[in-house]
Every structure is written in C-alpha cells, then in structure tokens.
Amino acid sequence: MRICFDAGHGGKDNGASVNGVYEKDITLKICNYARFIAKKNGFQCFMTREKDESLVHMDRALYANRNDCDIFVSIHCNSFVNELARGIETWSYPSSTKGEKLSQLIQKELIRSTSLFNRGCKKARFSVLNKTVMPAVLIEIGFLSNPQEAKLLLSSEFLWEIASSIVRGCCNYFEKEFEEVVATEFLGEEERNIVLEFQKFLNVLGIYDESGYPLREDGILGQRTISVLQKFEKMLLKE
Ligand SMILES: [Zn+2]
Incomplete structure (x- = not known):
C-alpha cells in the first residue's frame, strides 16, 4: 500500500x-x-x-x-x-x-x-x-x-x-493493525545518517584506518570509525 x-x-x-x-x-x-x-x-x-x-x-x-x-x-x-x-x-x-x-x-x-x-x-x-x-x-x-x-x-x-x-x-x-513506533527510533536513524555521511566523506578523502582499509559505510559509530575520525581531526589541526 x-x-x-x-x-x-x-x-x-x-x-x-x-x-x-x-x-x-x-x-x-x-x-x-x-x-x-x-x-x-x-x-x-x-x-x-x-x-x-x-x-x-x-x-x-x-x-x-x-x-x-x-x-x-x-x-x-x-x-x-x-x-x-x-x-x-x-x-x-x-x-x-x-x-x-x-x-x-x-x-x-x-x-x-x-x-x-x-x-x-x-x-x-x-x-x-x-x-x-x-x-x-x-x-x-x-x-x-x-x-x-x-x-x-x-x-x-x-x-x-x-x-x-x-x-x-x-x-x-486499510483494516490493518497499527504498530506503535517510539520517537527515539527516528532520532536514532537521524544520527546513523550523520555517521554514514562522515564515513562516506572519509572514504572519499582516502582517510583509512591503521591497517589502510576504508571504513565500512554502515552508519555505526564504532571504534574504527572513531579512530579514523580522530586521525582526520589531527590532520585538520596540523594544517
Ligand atoms: Zn496551510
């Protein structure tokens, strides 16, 4: 529908x-x-x-x-x-x-x-x-x-x-059962989209993790994403 x-x-x-x-x-x-x-x-x-x-x-x-x-x-x-x-x-x-x-x-x-x-x-x-x-x-x-x-x-x-x-x-x-959705789920999705944008951005710039691999573009703020973000931050500060 x-x-x-x-x-x-x-x-x-x-x-x-x-x-x-x-x-x-x-x-x-x-x-x-x-x-x-x-x-x-x-x-x-x-x-x-x-x-x-x-x-x-x-x-x-x-x-x-x-x-x-x-x-x-x-x-x-x-x-x-x-x-x-x-x-x-x-x-x-x-x-x-x-x-x-x-x-x-x-x-x-x-x-x-x-x-x-x-x-x-x-x-x-x-x-x-x-x-x-x-x-x-x-x-x-x-x-x-x-x-x-x-x-x-x-x-x-x-x-x-x-x-x-x-x-x-x-x-x-439509005579269809309604399933309640809590607002925090939506906000969670918004946050994921922001993280995802950052991951894509870092990959495009070629800023990879310590092993030289690009980040997985999954919108999850995991340890690898955080470390690459930190690396990017240091690069910005040097300039
Ligand atoms: Zn109006």
Missing part, C-alpha cells in the same frame, strides 16, 4: 507563522515523522517535497497520481485573525466517499490522542483533493494563531503524536 504525504507550503510560500516559525517547516516535520512511522507499518511512502521548496498544488496531486499512490494525505496548520479559534479539522473532496471515510478515521485518531477541539470533517474542492485520483484528505492540525495550540505545534513530542495518529488512521482505513 502506497501513501503520499504532502507537506503543505514550502519555499517562498511560508504558510502561517508564529514566533518566526513557519507552517511549511512544521508540516514537513510531521510528514517526515509520518513517513518513518508508516514505513515501519509496512507502507510504501512518497513525499511531494522532502526539503524547503516551492511547489504548485497541481504538481503535488500529479506526483501522487504518477506514483500510483493508494491514498493522499496533505498536512497543514490553521490560522485565523481571532486567536480563540482552535481545533483540528480534516477535509475531503465532496463526491469522494472513500476520501470521506479516510478523513473520518484520521480525524477520530487525532482527536482521541490530542484531546484538541473537534472541528469535524469537512468538504471542499481544494485542488490537491480535486486533482488526485486516489482518496485524498487535507488535515488542518491546530491553529498557529492560537497561543496554546501554537505552543503544542512547536513541540516535537506533540508532532510525533500527530504523525502517529495520522498513520493509525491510515491503518484503520
């Missing part, structure tokens, strides 16, 4: 903002978490964007269509002039009954896990809902304009909870 996660906004389009934090960065963070959790749950995952880049709505939908995704999940944060506006809402396309079912299952999980105000499931002809050929939803996760909710949206723990609930809703849609 293939899920397309769509991090709202990006690039020149910041979306809403609070205290210098942009919606585009929050949505990408949630998508990164959701992808990680969904992969662990056996889904094949696609992301309309993986970095801070501008995308038009049409391209987001076409990307999901091109990759033959089974469902499309677009993530946004809300904002309003009145800071009392609050809660979570999930949108689907008016004539899509499958989209509506998906929106209900995700909304239910989000409300259950966060206890935020339930604004309900709504219908709209947003282009990402309209141009996608698979069941599609657009989730507005709380209001950046509401101080209490903004505080939550700036917390990684909260965003992890949101991502988990979204994937749980997707599992329910």
Whole structure:
C-alpha cells in the first residue's frame, strides 16, 4: 500500500507563522515523522517535497497520481485573525466517499490522542483533493494563531503524536493493525545518517584506518570509525 504525504507550503510560500516559525517547516516535520512511522507499518511512502521548496498544488496531486499512490494525505496548520479559534479539522473532496471515510478515521485518531477541539470533517474542492485520483484528505492540525495550540505545534513530542495518529488512521482505513513506533527510533536513524555521511566523506578523502582499509559505510559509530575520525581531526589541526 502506497501513501503520499504532502507537506503543505514550502519555499517562498511560508504558510502561517508564529514566533518566526513557519507552517511549511512544521508540516514537513510531521510528514517526515509520518513517513518513518508508516514505513515501519509496512507502507510504501512518497513525499511531494522532502526539503524547503516551492511547489504548485497541481504538481503535488500529479506526483501522487504518477506514483500510483493508494491514498493522499496533505498536512497543514490553521490560522485565523481571532486567536480563540482552535481545533483540528480534516477535509475531503465532496463526491469522494472513500476520501470521506479516510478523513473520518484520521480525524477520530487525532482527536482521541490530542484531546484538541473537534472541528469535524469537512468538504471542499481544494485542488490537491480535486486533482488526485486516489482518496485524498487535507488535515488542518491546530491553529498557529492560537497561543496554546501554537505552543503544542512547536513541540516535537506533540508532532510525533500527530504523525502517529495520522498513520493509525491510515491503518484503520486499510483494516490493518497499527504498530506503535517510539520517537527515539527516528532520532536514532537521524544520527546513523550523520555517521554514514562522515564515513562516506572519509572514504572519499582516502582517510583509512591503521591497517589502510576504508571504513565500512554502515552508519555505526564504532571504534574504527572513531579512530579514523580522530586521525582526520589531527590532520585538520596540523594544517
Ligand atoms: Zn496551510
């Protein structure tokens, strides 16, 4: 089963903002978490964007269509002039009954896990809902304009909870058991990627271990990697 996660906004389009934090960065963070959790749950995952880049709505939908995704999940944060506006809402396309079912299952999980105000499931002809050929939803996760909710949206723990609930809703849609994933696993993976980058970098530079062998590129910070890093550090200090 293939899920397309769509991090709202990006690039020149910041979306809403609070205290210098942009919606585009929050949505990408949630998508990164959701992808990680969904992969662990056996889904094949696609992301309309993986970095801070501008995308038009049409391209987001076409990307999901091109990759033959089974469902499309677009993530946004809300904002309003009145800071009392609050809660979570999930949108689907008016004539899509499958989209509506998906929106209900995700909304239910989000409300259950966060206890935020339930604004309900709504219908709209947003282009990402309209141009996608698979069941599609657009989730507005709380209001950046509401101080209490903004505080939550700036917390990684909260965003992890949101991502988990979204994937749980997707599992329910496919009548598939959800397996909980703890946040530390994700951070572990990030660390491994950094170590892996260093190993590749050292190998490219030809900085090998005492026996003259290149490092294994496995992302594990073992004794050999540490000693080569130390060697590299000494080389830098000499220059
Ligand atoms: Zn938005």
